[in-house]
Amino acid sequence: GEDVEQSLFLSVREGDSSVINCTYTDSSSTYLYWYKQEPGAGLQLLTYIFSNMDMKQDQRLTVLLNKKDKHLSLRIADTQTGDSAIYFCAESRGQGNLIFGKGTKLSVKP
Amino acid sequence: SAVISQKPSRDICQRGTSLTIQCQVDSQVTMMFWYRQQPGQSLTLIATANQGSEATYESGFVIDKFPISRPNLTFSTLTVSNMSPEDSSIYLCSVDPGLNNEQFFGPGTRLTVL
Numbered sequence A: 001g002e003d004v005e006q007s008l009f010l011s012v013r014e015g016d017s018s019v020i021n022c023t024y025t026d027s028s029s030t031y032l033y034w035y036k037q038e039p040g041a042g043l044q045l046l047t048y049i050f051s052n053m054d055m056k057q058d059q060r061l062t063v064l065l066n067k068k069d070k071h072l073s074l075r076i077a078d079t080q081t082g083d084s085a086i087y088f089c090a091e092s093r094g095q096g097n098l099i100f101g102k103g104t105k106l107s108v109k110p
Numbered sequence B: 001s002a003v004i005s006q007k008p009s010r011d012i013c014q015r016g017t018s019l020t021i022q023c024q025v026d027s028q029v030t031m032m033f034w035y036r037q038q039p040g041q042s043l044t045l046i047a048t049a050n051q052g053s054e055a056t057y058e059s060g061f062v063i064d065k066f067p068i069s070r071p072n073l074t075f076s077t078l079t080v081s082n083m084s085p086e087d088s089s090i091y092l093c094s095v096d097p098g099l100n101n102e103q104f105f106g107p108g109t110r111l112t113v114l
Helices: none
Strands: A004-006 A009-013 A018-024 A031-037 A043-050 A055-058 A061-066 A071-076 A085-092 A098-100 A104-109 B004-007 B010-013 B019-025 B031-037 B043-049 B068-072 B075-080 B089-096 B109-113
Touching: A004 A085, A009 A018, A018 A031, A018 A085, A018 A104, A031 A061, A043 A055, A043 A061, A043 A071, A071 A085, A098 B043, B004 B089, B019 B031, B019 B089, B019 B109, B031 B075, B043 B068, B043 B075, B075 B089
Parallel strands: A009 A104, B010 B109
Antiparallel strands: A004 A018, A018 A071, A031 A043, A031 A085, A055 A061, A061 A071, A085 A098, A085 A104, B004 B019, B019 B075, B031 B043, B031 B089, B068 B075, B089 B109
8 A cells, every 4th residue: 555645625614614634654753744736836845743752733824643543633723725735745755755655636626 | 934045947858958956045944855746646755855965865866866055054955867758747845944843845846748
């Protein structure tokens, strides 16, 4: 199976919360990342979490990490149309080798 | 954060030719990397561009096909050699400035091989 798995699509209404889930396989991963890719653009680093943490909050973004289940989630509060993008989860294998999921396409309906 | 630029932003090339992609960073960084994003797929690390020595390639990628240069701490090139349609991808440069374990990506080069 894939090293990092994400559901491919998520659709929410503007103003609702979005929760994007990710599972990974390498329990030795030290950092886990969330990136955002808008159409035709590069990857924007949104946030990351160290493996000894279970939660990190940054404005509208909340990252939850369940290390026992190797499950990572990204919650976006008060989702806006500008949040429509593909969101990639990635785990660090060290020395710059990030293992990416296939990305979750978030669609925000007005 | 680091500001990364890539040239060209996109190109359409003929089979059998080669293309060199440039990556420029606005500050000196130790770690620079090249990734590939095939259509509809996630990103895959091609190699680590080492300053002053040969690049370190990941499994499935070889120097003859993807030669890399790293002449200094702010610049790197990736060449895609003897291209085939299977090389059609987005190629992204990435850097780790060494602070806070953040890794930043350039805007990518969208390559189409006919």
